[in-house]
Amino acid sequence: MNNTVVIAYQPRPVQRRIHAALDTHRFCVLVTHRQLGKTVCAVNQLIKKALQNKKPHARYFYMAPFLKQAKLIAWDYLKRYTSALPHVETNETELWVKLPNGARIWVSGADNPDALRGTYADGVVLDEYAQIKPDVFAEIIRPMLLSREGWVVFMGTPKGQNAFYDLFNRAQKLAKENPQLWWVGVFRADESGVISSPELARIEQETPASIFRQEYLCDFTASADNVLIPSDWVLTACRRSYADHEVRFAPKIIGVDPARFGDDRSVIFLRQGVRAQMPLVFTRLDQMALAFHVAQQIEKIRPDGVFIDAGCGGGVIDRLRQLGFTVTEVAFGGTPLHAGQYANKRAEMWGEMARWIQTVGALPDCSELKNDLCQVTYDYDVAGKLRLEPKEKLKARCGKSPDLADALALTFAAPVRARGQVETAEFAKSEYEIL
Numbered sequence: 001m002n003n004t005v006v007i008a009y010q011p012r013p014v015q016r017r018i019h020a021a022l023d024t025h026r027f028c029v030l031v032t033h034r035q036l037g038k039t040v041c042a043v044n045q046l047i048k049k050a051l052q053n054k055k056p057h058a059r060y061f062y063m064a065p066f067l068k069q070a071k072l073i074a075w076d077y078l079k080r081y082t083s084a085l086p087h088v089e090t091n092e093t094e095l096w097v098k099l100p101n102g103a104r105i106w107v108s109g110a111d112n113p114d115a116l117r118g119t120y121a122d123g124v125v126l127d128e129y130a131q132i133k134p135d136v137f138a139e140i141i142r143p144m145l146l147s148r149e150g151w152v153v154f155m156g157t158p159k160g161q162n163a164f165y166d167l168f169n170r171a172q173k174l175a176k177e178n179p180q181l182w183w184v185g186v187f188r189a190d191e192s193g194v195i196s197s198p199e200l201a202r203i204e205q206e207t208p209a210s211i212f213r214q215e216y217l218c219d220f221t222a223s224a225d226n227v228l229i230p231s232d233w234v235l236t237a238c239r240r241s242y243a244d245h246e247v248r249f250a251p252k253i254i255g256v257d258p259a260r261f262g263d264d265r266s267v268i269f270l271r272q273g274v275r276a277q278m279p280l281v282f283t284r285l286d287q288m289a290l291a292f293h294v295a296q297q298i299e300k301i302r303p304d305g306v307f308i309d310a311g312c313g314g315g316v317i318d319r320l321r322q323l324g325f326t327v328t329e330v331a332f333g334g335t336p337l338h339a340g341q342y343a344n345k346r347a348e349m350w351g352e353m354a355r356w357i358q359t360v361g362a363l364p365d366c367s368e369l370k371n372d373l374c375q376v377t378y379d380y381d382v383a384g385k386l387r388l389e390p391k392e393k394l395k396a397r398c399g400k401s402p403d404l405a406d407a408l409a410l411t412f413a414a415p416v417r418a419r420g421q422v423e424t425a426e427f428a429k430s431e432y433e434i435l
């Protein structure tokens with residue numbers, strides 16, 4: 001007997017990626033740009049999980065900030081995608097659909113959460129979570145999940161640094177601690193493939209910069225005025241490209257940021273003048289192994305300068321010098337070359353990198369790098385010198401260190417002159433990967 005049920009839904013490639021993550025994690029935070037199709041994706045996830053549930057009286061809920069909004073956004077989708085199923089019951093008054101196996105899916109609003117007190121849930125989608133009061137989850141939704149060990153999806157588009165932003169940062173830490181339980185997905189318009197590049201360029205021209213960064217680049221800090229490198233600068237830099245002959249005589253510089261703690265990444269970054277290559281990223285690599293990889297890149301590329309973070313790279317520096325390579329150690333807290341402008345060396349490297357990104361720099365299309373670059377905030381000390389948010393504070397806030405961006409910043413540690421007019425060397429690996 002064939003019990004297969006087909007839902008008349010053809011997910012986009014990006015939606016398939018989302019479904020795969022939602023299928024394998026209990027707690028999911030989904031951050032998307034406008035018009036990605038997250039509501040359609042979520043509704044069909046509810047339908048699929050409800051049809052697969054063999055427990056009696058299964059219950060699922062889609063919740064938006066307001067009941068009227070939930071009905072407008074999701075109710076028609078829920079009816080449309082269940083209409084072809086046999087023996088489906090629909091209640092227009094209470095906004096629920098009963099599926100052939102007896103499972104029900106409700107559409108509800110967070111403006112009357114007490115209506116859900118005392119019930120249970122096998123799965124819940126909280127849409128536009130930035131507009132839902134945090135205590136709704138803690139006091140209403142979380143207890144509903146207990147008896148069935150249900151799952152939940154928090155999703156939405158950024159709307160400043162609010163409860164959704166706090167959840168996003170907290171979830172990133174939890175996803176590192178327990179990757180089988182928690183998942184965080186960020187889908188920007190310049191990466192998802194849903195909006196064509198010409199159309200996205202038109203939207204960018206027609207939309208105020210802060211709104212574009214927030215709504216289409218998933219930038220929680222778009223409305224903040226203390227972010228050193230705005231996401232629209234990064235997007236523009238990712239669109240720039242230079243032919244080999246345009247950087248042929250520019251100095252080749254390697255920046256190396258060794259891992260500081262167990263969950264940090266070791267990164268090797270090559271920049272040749274106005275063009276940065278895709279970084280090499282390593283996890284769980286000791287300093288001798290990292291020194292071996294750096295040595296490989298030096299022999300392959302023959303760089304004009306190699307800068308390594310001295311704070312955690314002492315072993316790497318010593319080993320490379322032992323092998324006969326010339327490298328420069330850089331103390332992030334050291335004295336900057338422009339002492340009247342920057343509070344320390346780290347602020348100077350990031351400040352010079354920010355200027356390069358804003359004006360001429362071409363960045364690789366690397367999602368992790370984009371995120372790292374746009375996280376750092378700044379202020380000025382009593383002497384009027386630019387200083388960055390402490391790295392420890394940044395990691396506590398975002399759940400991770402900006403390792404890729406730090407490695408690129410190291411290529412701005414000091415002026416470097418090309419030794420000679422040589423052909424551009426290829427980076428040993430052309431793809432971004434976790435090794």
